[in-house]
Amino acid sequence: xxxxxxxxxxxxxxxxxxxxxxxxxxxxxxxxxxxxxxxxxxxxxxxxxxxxxxxxxxxxxxxxxxxxxxxxxxxxxxxxxxxxxxxxxxxxxxxxxxxxxxxxxxxxxxxxxxxxxxxxxxxxxxxxxxxxxxxxxxxxxxxxxxxxxxxxxxxxxxxxxxxxxxxxxxxxxxxxxxxxxxxxxxxxxxxxxxxxxxxxxxxxxxxxxxxx
Amino acid sequence: xxxxxxxxxxxxxxxxxxxxxxxxxxxxxxxxxxxxxxxxxxxxxxxxxxxxxxxxxxxxxxxxxxxxxxxxxxxxxxxxxxxxxxxxxxxxxxxxxxxxxxxxxxxxxxxxxxxxxxxxxxxxxxxxxxxxxxxxxxxxxxxxxxxxxxxxxxxxxxxxxxxxxxxxxxxxxxxxxxxxxxxxxxxxxxxxxxxxxxxxxxxxxxxxxxxxxxxxxxxxxxxxxxxxxxxxxxxxxxxxxxxxxxxxxxxxxxxxxxxxxxxxxxxxxx
Numbered sequence: 001x002x003x004x005x006x007x008x009x010x011x012x013x014x015x016x017x018x019x020x021x022x023x024x025x026x027x028x029x030x031x032x033x034x035x036x037x038x039x040x041x042x043x044x045x046x047x048x049x050x051x052x053x054x055x056x057x058x059x060x061x062x063x064x065x066x067x068x069x070x071x072x073x074x075x076x077x078x079x080x081x082x083x084x085x086x087x088x089x090x091x092x093x094x095x096x097x098x099x100x101x102x103x104x105x106x107x108x109x110x111x112x113x114x115x116x117x118x119x120x121x122x123x124x125x126x127x128x129x130x131x132x133x134x135x136x137x138x139x140x141x142x143x144x145x146x147x148x149x150x151x152x153x154x155x156x157x158x159x160x161x162x163x164x165x166x167x168x169x170x171x172x173x174x175x176x177x178x179x180x181x182x183x184x185x186x187x188x189x190x191x192x193x194x195x196x197x198x199x200x201x202x203x204x205x206x207x208x209x210x211x212x
Numbered sequence: 213x214x215x216x217x218x219x220x221x222x223x224x225x226x227x228x229x230x231x232x233x234x235x236x237x238x239x240x241x242x243x244x245x246x247x248x249x250x251x252x253x254x255x256x257x258x259x260x261x262x263x264x265x266x267x268x269x270x271x272x273x274x275x276x277x278x279x280x281x282x283x284x285x286x287x288x289x290x291x292x293x294x295x296x297x298x299x300x301x302x303x304x305x306x307x308x309x310x311x312x313x314x315x316x317x318x319x320x321x322x323x324x325x326x327x328x329x330x331x332x333x334x335x336x337x338x339x340x341x342x343x344x345x346x347x348x349x350x351x352x353x354x355x356x357x358x359x360x361x362x363x364x365x366x367x368x369x370x371x372x373x374x375x376x377x378x379x380x381x382x383x384x385x386x387x388x389x390x391x392x393x394x395x396x397x398x399x400x401x402x403x404x405x406x407x408x409x410x411x412x413x414x415x416x417x418x419x420x421x422x423x424x425x426x427x428x429x430x431x432x433x434x435x436x437x438x439x440x441x442x443x444x445x446x447x448x449x450x451x452x453x454x455x456x457x458x459x460x461x462x463x464x465x466x467x468x469x470x471x472x473x474x475x476x477x478x479x480x481x482x
Contacts, residue, residue, distance in 0.1 A: 046259055048252070055248055059239075068235040077239055081247035088254035149234055152227040171228040172235055203221050 036102040043091060055084060058106045061173060066110050068172040070117075071153055079117060083109045096185070100175075104183025111165065155205045163198030170195060303337060303353050304346025327373050330361030334380055341387045351388050358384060 034053060042050025062083050067076035086109050094105055156164050165184065169175040177195075181188045220228075298310025315333055319326060334357035341350040358381055365373055 046255070046262075048255070051251060051255055052248075055251060059244065059247065063239045064235045067237070068231055071234070073237070073240070077243035077247070080239065081243070081250050084247055084251040085254045088251060088258055149227060149231045152224075152231055167228075172232045174232070199220060199224070203224060206221075206224060206227075 036099045037097045040091065040094060040097045040102060051088070054087070054102070058103055059084065061103055062106050062110045064173060065107050065168060066114060068168055069114050069153070071149060075117065079110060079113045082113045086113070096182075098182060100179045100182035103179075104185070107165075107169075107183065111161070151206065151209060152202075155202055155209070158205055159198055159201055162194055163201065166191060166195045167198050167202070302340045302345055303349035308349075327361045327364035327366070327377075330357045330364065331373065331376050331380060334358045334361060334384075338380060338383050338387060341391070342383075347387070347391050351384065351391060354380075354384050 036054075036057070039050050039053040039057065043054055044050070059080060063076055063080045066079045066083075067073060070076055070079070083106060087106065090109070094102070096102070096105070156167065159167070162184070166180060169180045169183065170177075175183070177188050177191050181191045184191065186194070294307065295310055298305075298307030299314055301307040301311045315329075318324060319329055334354045337350040337354035337357065341347045341354065358377065361373075361377055365371070365377060368374075
């Protein structure tokens with residue numbers, strides 16, 4: 001785990017090799033302060049601590065995003081694993097290395113992996129991809145709730161990719177407008193407008209359901 | 213929450229809250245460990261690939277453009293040196309093939325006066341033979357060149373090229389005679405009576421060798437009588453059989469027309 005040893009901190013913040021371990025603890029900020037840029041650069045150098053740092057920081061986000069999309073824990077775990085394996089191959093291409101930029105990159109990979117998975121399943125089962133993503137055993141169990149999350153997922157699958165992303169980031173991952181804007185490479189105003197349109201479309205779609 | 217969030221339908225807001233709570237559930241530790249291990253494997257594979265890539269890059273560096281150019285330049289220089297050395301390499305020299313190729317190219321060029329060029333090359337061979345430099349090869353090539361030149365001589369027998377051809381042919385006969393005489397002379401000259409006469413077969417071989425493939429000898433053979441009589445005129449006083457046979461082969465080109473040819477060589481018909 002990142003930060004468990006002085007060696008990881010020494011690598012990540014590039015302290016002198018001869019700095020005593022006590023001084024490292026005293027002079028280095030908590031691991032959380034290590035920037036995403038440091039983690040990415042360490043990972044690109046081939047330092048395992050860099051990869052550990054990226055995994056510890058972004059795996060929970062990827063998992064949550066995937067679980068919110070699929071409603072299937074097993075699928076979310078598998079997709080999260082695929083995301084980090086794919087990230088190893090594509091990290092050198094990453095340009096935006098800010099915290100939000102790296103997170104947005106991981107989530108984007110997750111989005112592609114979910115779409116791939118939905119396509120594969122649709123091809124196997126010969127059913128529409130949106131249904132394949134939305135209808136899961138876990139979601140069906142929540143049908144008794146005031147508004148089943150399964151219904152919400154189904155309705156969200158009718159949104160555009162960007163609209164769905166904004167809603168999930170804002171209301172499931174609890175990201176600020178600024179974070180979402182950086183992750184999506186858009187301006188804050190554009191994200192606000194996107195969110196507004198997405199909510200309106202979702203309410204229209206669900207309003208029809210609730211009216212029945 | 214922003215204003216837009218507050219304006220959200222309460223049922224929708226509740227649904228999102230439920231979805232958030234549901235997705236907040238931590239991943240199974242075993243699955244997380246498995247994902248981390250998969251990532252490590254991918255990192256290891258990538259490092260291995262990167263090592264191979266570095267090796268490939270080093271190889272590419274070793275074969276960089278300037279090295280390739282240097283190699284090409286070196287090859288060009290070596291070829292140039294071989295060409296320069298072989299350009300005028302005499303017959304019998306290791307690079308003589310270069311000169312032969314050079315001559316063939318010159319002769320094949322359009323607009324070349326083939327007869328004059330052939331005569332020029334033949335004269336160079338005769339000069340070489342006169343210097344005693346690879347005489348046998350030089351004389352053989354001179355013969356070939358003179359034969360070739362003959363095919364390109366102008367119809368007008370008064371042309372200077374005809375006289376030149378006759379002179380060169382005469383030189384060839386004289387030089388060949390000298391050469392064959394020297395070849396027949398044993399290192400320690402034995403008494404004339406004990407010198408073995410060359411076998412009949414060897415005489416015929418020499419005769420055949422010098423007469424076959426010769427356009428001039430085929431085209432301008434004269435009567436047997438003429439041949440015999442001329443043979444006697446070119447025979448050495450010692451009566452060397454081999455020399456005599458050589459004379460017979462060269463004098464088959466003799467005929468009695470045109471100008472005032474040297475005594476040994478008559479002007480061939482054209």
